[in-house]
Amino acid sequence: MNKYRTHNCIELSEKEINKVVTLSGWLHRKRDHGNLLFIDLRDHFGITQCVIENNNKFFPILESTKPESVLKISGKVVKRSEGTENKDLKTGKIEVTIQSVEILSDSKELPIPVFGEQEYPEDLRLKFRFLDLRREEMHKNIILRSKVISFIRSEMLKLGFLEYQTPILTSSSPEGARDFLVPSRLNPGKFYALPQAPQQFKQLIMVSGFDKYFQIAPCFRDEDARADRSPGEFYQLDLEMSFVEQEDIFQVVEKLMINVFKNFSKKKITFSKFPRISFYDSLMKYGTDKPDLRNPLIINEITNIFTRDDVTFSIFKKLVKKGSKVKAIITKNTKDKPRSFFDNIDKWAKENGASGLAYFTFEKDSKISGKGPIGKFFSENALKEIMKICNASVGDSIFLACGEEKEMTKFLSIARNKIGKDLNLINENEFAFCWIVDYPMFELDEKTNKIIFSHNPFSMPQGKIDELNYDNPLEIKAYQYDIVCNGVELSSGAIRNHIPKLMYKLFSVAGYSKKDVDQKFSGMINALSYGAPPHGGIAPGVDRIIMLLAGKQNIREVTLFPMNQNAQDLMMKAPAKVEEKHLKELSLKIDVKNKN
8 A cells, every 4th residue: 555554454354364464553452472472453444463473573672562652564464373263353364473563653651541441530531532532432433423424415415405614703692502702803892603503594595595505514502511412512414495394394304314323223213204292292291302202101190180089198189289280100010010119219219309209009909909108098989090091000000299390390201211211111222213393482481580482583483473372472382393312302493484574573572672683683684584485494413313323321422522521622721821912912801700
């Protein structure tokens, strides 16, 4: 190939036996057998075993060379002796007998080993990310990322989309997360913002007469880190289409997701047509708008049961009289589970801030009864009514929670996942996609008690425009939707509001004057005034897609150079202080308050 190698470290096989080859790579591992020294040489592609005898003049050099030093090795390809073949390596039937060695680059003592897949503290992994990325699993994750993005691009072109690039330096948006601001040298005292998403630009592309847009777009949000969200920046498959309805978006995205996940995983895709679940139904059944449909457990409300005279569970009855709700989760055929299983769930609930999870099992001897700590408080008729509401049978068990609806619903969502995992109900070899639809256009801000947009302010409301009930704005639903897979939200999207008059009206409900809209969304509202097509789109998160395909729980495992939880790049030492002369150029002064 060139002076450094005739082959890469995965190409050699029995076909090359007796050939003299040159390989270059990292010293992955060495094993000293006295008379022989075995070297595992690793490059981007794989590993080849090399061997040198102690009478070779290069033996002392290799003996003293540290792991992860970069070597150029020349030698003859030979067949491994019987019983020493390595079936785990593609090159496992051969080895290279070393004739000459050149040290291309020495390595210092490693702060974290590259060989093996041990767990190391995250701060150490991020500080020495270039070493962490040499590890086999991390290397595979990043290669997977590259291949997935390339495949997505190819599929989007097949679907008739064209890729366009939107600006990185733009104006600040009053909606959504915090912006990252960039001071302008040429316009002192003014700032650009890095785009939280290309939302307005991709709509403007549609207004400009282009029909189908996509972009693997970098997005920047000053948000706290989570397992499924990086602080600072992330990438999304941004797409927009003209002259479409909600279902048109769904058909494109479903086809794309099925092709991507089939191409890069052997796991089953549960639904060929993704279920559509209303936002309200999702909260009622699963306690969240990000349900994991691999889990068959359903949440049912049974508040009215506790208004009956033949139910004497006084704790819940008193709370219900004060306005609390009672919800339940049924576990099928768990009559033979030991008492410890139920007690451990109850203990877990208390450890996670709840008052506990009451429980009992439906039994039948001469009549239906409840076996468990609170089963005695329910008459047979009350138990039959619960079984009817919850679709329960004799031998099933029930977990109950009582409290303020919003907090209890949120908790039961977590409890549903906990119980499902403890009962091994979740099939890890499936991808269960769904759409969450019919989001409310507005919601009530808990802190200010004011009406605000619940999702995306540029969305089209459902129903006839002239018949929308602005007196009860919380009842207005929008053509807004999320795509969810295995409990992970991959994306939000919407059919856009392309009618200026309607946009002014909807923004007025959220407290914006016409002047506010004209100032804060001048580019958008001006463009819509010159003839805009009905349009809509979505933006699936590339990082989350790859996280699911790689089977990882943390997005940092599929990101090349992520920041830590405090939005710090430990490797490049960012963010960092800047020199005073740079601040002067930008007409800035730093006034950092002492937090202590």
